Amino acid sequence: MALSLVVFGPPGAGKGTQASQLGHSRGIPQISTGDILREAVHAGTDLGRQAKTIMDKGELVSDELIVGIIRERLRRDDVEQGFVLDGFPRTVAQAVALDEILTGGDPLVIIELNVSDRALVQRLSARRVCGRCGATYGASDGEPPSICSNCGADLVLRSDDRKEVVLERLRVYQEQTQPLVAFYQDRVTFRSIDGDQSPDAVQTAIDAAIDIMAVTVVREERSSVG
Numbered sequence: 358m359a360l361s362l363v364v365f366g367p368p369g370a371g372k373g374t375q376a377s378q379l380g381h382s383r384g385i386p387q388i389s390t391g392d393i394l395r396e397a398v399h400a401g402t403d404l405g406r407q408a409k410t411i412m413d414k415g416e417l418v419s420d421e422l423i424v425g426i427i428r429e430r431l432r433r434d435d436v437e438q439g440f441v442l443d444g445f446p447r448t449v450a451q452a453v454a455l456d457e458i459l460t461g462g463d464p465l466v467i468i469e470l471n472v473s474d475r476a477l478v479q480r481l482s483a484r485r486v487c488g489r490c491g492a493t494y495g496a497s498d499g500e501p502p503s504i505c506s507n508c509g510a511d512l513v514l515r516s517d518d519r520k521e522v523v524l525e526r527l528r529v530y531q532e533q534t535q536p537l538v539a540f541y542q543d544r545v546t547f548r549s550i551d552g553d554q555s556p557d558a559v560q561t562a563i564d565a566a567i568d569i570m571a572v573t574v575v576r577e578e579r580s581s582v583g
């Protein structure tokens with residue numbers, strides 16, 4: 358059975374880290390819409406130019422454009438054993454489109470990372486990025502680091518990690534993405550994970566949840582057959 362996975366949660370919940378680890382441990386590609394868009398902008402493709410125009414205006418890339426990107430990406434051969442989506446779906450309309458794209462395939466396994474607003478603001482305001490090589494540094498205990506251990510350049514606060522921007526990103530998340538919980542919560546393949554724990558503990562909880570859900574799905578398939 359292929360493992361079709363979605364990981365979602367608010368900005369700062371650590372979904373990129375978790376999705377990347379899941380990709381490695383399960384041997385499936387991590388598909389990040391943020392990465393795809395950044396690469397397209399960098400490469401100057403048609404898609405990249407369209408996306409850049411929209412993002413430069415501070416607007417969100419449309420559902421239609423993002424769904425098109427995902428539809429294309431899920432046609433590639435490397436998703437035969439599954440995939441982990443990170444940053445998609447971001448709205449209920451995108452979730453509906455994803456169900457449509459996956460019609461007839463294995464059930465989608467959905468993980469929500471549930472993190473308190475207070476923890477998110479704290480984590481994001483302690484996050485730093487290297488001005489030269491782009492390495493990012495998470496919030497460990499105490500003072501955030503100031504020098505890049507990779508290249509020695511100064512670390513800075515990412516412009517979208519400033520507190521007022523963080524609060525706005527959380528507001529947008531509540532309004533546009535939080536409704537995914539109601540959309541998915543009645544499925545046997547949905548789990549909400551406590552994201553206030555350490556990254557290692559979150560990873561362990563996600564792995565356990567996925568394994569339990571895989572068993573549930575197989576059981577349901579058997580009972581519906583026999």
Ligand SMILES: [Zn+2]
Nearest residue numbers: 487490505508
């Ligand atoms: Zn650096």
